[in-house]
Amino acid sequence: xxxxxxxxxxxxxxxxxxxxxxxxxxxxxxxxxxxxxxxxxxxxxxxxxxxxxxxxxxxxxxxxxxxxxxxxxxxxxxxxxxxxxxxxxxxxxxxxxxxxxxxxxxxxxxxxxxxxxxxxxxxxxxxxxxxxxxxxxxxxxxxxxxxxxxxxxxxxxxxxxxxxxxxxxxxxxxxxxxxxxxxxxxxxxxxxxxxxxxxxxxxxxxxxxxxxxxxxxxxxxxxxxxxxxxxxxxxxxxxxxxxxxxxxxxxxxxxxxxxxxxxxxxxxxxx
Amino acid sequence: xxxxxxxxxxxxxxxxxxxxxxxxxxxxxxxxxxxxxxxxxxxxxxxxxxxxxxxxxxxxxxxxxxxxxxxxxxxxxxxxxxxxxxxxxxxxxxxxxxxxxxxxxxxxxxxxxxxxxxxxxxxxxxxxxxxxxxxxxxxxxxxxxxxxxxxxxxxxxxxxxxxxxxxxxxxxxxxxxxxxxxxxxxxxxxxxxxxxxxxxxxxxxxxxxxxxxxxxxxxxxxxxxxxxxxxxxxxxxxxxxxxxxxxxxxxxxxx
Numbered sequence: 342x343x344x345x346x347x348x349x350x351x352x353x354x355x356x357x358x359x360x361x362x363x364x365x366x367x368x369x370x371x372x373x374x375x376x377x378x379x380x381x382x383x384x385x386x387x388x389x390x391x392x393x394x395x396x397x398x399x400x401x402x403x404x405x406x407x408x409x410x411x412x413x414x415x416x417x418x419x420x421x422x423x424x425x426x427x428x429x430x431x432x433x434x435x436x437x438x439x440x441x442x443x444x445x446x447x448x449x450x451x452x453x454x455x456x457x458x459x460x461x462x463x464x465x466x467x468x469x470x471x472x473x474x475x476x477x478x479x480x481x482x483x484x485x486x487x488x489x490x491x492x493x494x495x496x497x498x499x500x501x502x503x504x505x506x507x508x509x510x511x512x513x514x515x516x517x518x519x520x521x522x523x524x525x526x527x528x529x530x531x532x533x534x535x536x537x538x539x540x541x542x543x544x545x546x547x548x549x550x551x552x553x554x555x556x557x558x559x560x561x562x563x564x565x566x567x568x569x570x571x572x573x574x575x576x577x578x579x580x581x582x583x584x585x586x587x588x589x590x591x592x593x594x595x596x597x598x599x600x601x602x603x604x605x606x607x608x609x610x611x612x
Numbered sequence: 613x614x615x616x617x618x619x620x621x622x623x624x625x626x627x628x629x630x631x632x633x634x635x636x637x638x639x640x641x642x643x644x645x646x647x648x649x650x651x652x653x654x655x656x657x658x659x660x661x662x663x664x665x666x667x668x669x670x671x672x673x674x675x676x677x678x679x680x681x682x683x684x685x686x687x688x689x690x691x692x693x694x695x696x697x698x699x700x701x702x703x704x705x706x707x708x709x710x711x712x713x714x715x716x717x718x719x720x721x722x723x724x725x726x727x728x729x730x731x732x733x734x735x736x737x738x739x740x741x742x743x744x745x746x747x748x749x750x751x752x753x754x755x756x757x758x759x760x761x762x763x764x765x766x767x768x769x770x771x772x773x774x775x776x777x778x779x780x781x782x783x784x785x786x787x788x789x790x791x792x793x794x795x796x797x798x799x800x801x802x803x804x805x806x807x808x809x810x811x812x813x814x815x816x817x818x819x820x821x822x823x824x825x826x827x828x829x830x831x832x833x834x835x836x837x838x839x840x841x842x843x844x845x846x847x848x849x850x851x852x853x854x855x856x857x858x859x860x861x862x863x864x865x866x867x
Contacts, residue, residue, distance in 0.1 A: 514710075516703065516705060516707040517707055517708070517709045517710065519669060519703075519707060520701070520703060520707035520708070520709070520720075520773075520776075521709065521720055521723065522669065522696075523667055523669060523696065523699075523701040524696070524697060524720060524721050524722075524723050524724050524776070524780055525693045525694065525695075525696035525697025525698075525699075525723070525724025525725075525780070526693070526720070526723035526724055526726075526731070527693060527723075527727075527728055527731075528728075529728035529731065529732070530723045530726065530728055530731040531723075533728075533731050533732060534709060534712070534720050534723060534731065535709055538709050538710075538711040538712050539709075539710075539711060541711070
């Protein structure tokens with residue numbers, strides 16, 4: 342109480358202080374600029390209300406043609422499905438295995454700069470292009486078919502999870518690493534017994550996520566001729582076989598849900 | 613003295629992290645006797661650096677560390693790892709691998725004796741496994757063997773840390789502030805444990821320690837460090853308030 346009284350509060354000083362939450366004109370003008378650009382873009386694309394409503398009319402007709410889905414060519418469908426699944430699984434296993442090493446070599450806390458910087462560059466290049474572009478490149482260089490699809494998804498996997506692996510490794514506690522080094526363990530043993538235990542569960546999470554993503558992408562690479570369901574889907578579109586298209590789309594949904602189910606099981610086993 | 617083999621001989625050891633700003637300014641210490649040897653001194657005076665130079669977690673700038681008839685400062689690769697596995701280290705914050713179980717942590721003390729291929733297959737010899745369980749019993753943690761290391765209390769973790777160091781079958785133990793994160797009672801228990809293993813194995817245990825009273829109680833010999841130099845080296849009874857003033861500076865803390 343005495344302490345409070347001793348503070349001399351003088352209401353007589355009436356000079357107004359500035360509100361610390363003041364308007365930042367730079368940010369305000371940035372918002373205004375964004376709004377203006379948005380309005381300009383909508384006009385430039387010719388997105389009028391009539392265009393949208395007439396477009397929705399076409400969509401209605403398409404849906405009419407798609408139902409009921411046509412599963413008459415189920416043998417072709419199953420073959421393609423199996424190919425997509427194989428592409429996804431082979432690419433995931435190979436991609437994750439390679440990413441383990443690439444991620445380790447890219448981790449700045451364990452590797453000298455002359456190793457980690459080139460490795461980071463390589464991973465960044467893998468991530469630069471969309472899988473469709475990579476798939477086109479591989480189809481042109483190794484020919485049509487599943488091999489191009491597998492290579493595409495391996496590259497995509499490395500670009501994504503090698504980076505995540507490297508970041509996970511960079512967040513580990515170096516104290517545990519120091520302790521294992523102090524026992525006289527060699528480099529590989531240090532990785533196995535002090536780095537891996539710290540990152541394993543996160544690696545598993547990233548890997549199941551990548552498997553999921555590869556399953557989805559394996560149905561896409563076929564569109565540019567790299568094997569799997571996508572090729573059949575594309576030709577069905579071109580021949581206006583919309584009921585068969587619907588059957589393929591339903592199959593893809595089933596495949597993705599199966600992948601979700603499998604990755605849940607894997608996660609539960611290793612928890 | 614010259615005929616008996618010394619455990620450790622440090623000659624003119626210097627370390628500078630920044631060129632021209634040495635943290636260790638020429639340390640000369642010879643360790644001939646087993647048992648606890650306490651290194652006291654204020655924070656930032658290079659005690660930790662000294663211990664980490666001995667097992668080469670830090671590379672010294674200059675000087676020699678003669679251990680097992682080799683110069684640790686010059687050792688590289690395979691030879692360094694072989695020397696390092698003879699040096700058991702206990703850390704202030706235990707540094708256990710938290711996601712591994714207690715018994716697995718103890719067993720990691722043997723990694724220096726195993727190839728990478730054996731380590732990958734977790735192929736610890738039956739004898740190592742038996743020794744690990746015996747050590748766990750010796751530190752009183754048998755019932756915690758299968759628990760994850762991060763589920764233990766501080767004192768229990770430090771016991772695991774000591775068991776891991778002893779598991780290396782070391783010729784010397786180093787302990788970097790092993791009691792600083794612990795309550796006074798647990799601190800005494802940890803010091804007792806270090807003393808017991810040092811005498812049982814007939815090896816020296818170099819212990820960095822803040823607590824002068826605790827150091828006096830357990831140490832056979834005390835090394836006082838101040839500003840990167842050894843300013844006292846002798847029995848615990850010989851250390852006077854004047855020495856402590858010189859080591860820590862000031863005197864208001866001396867009651």
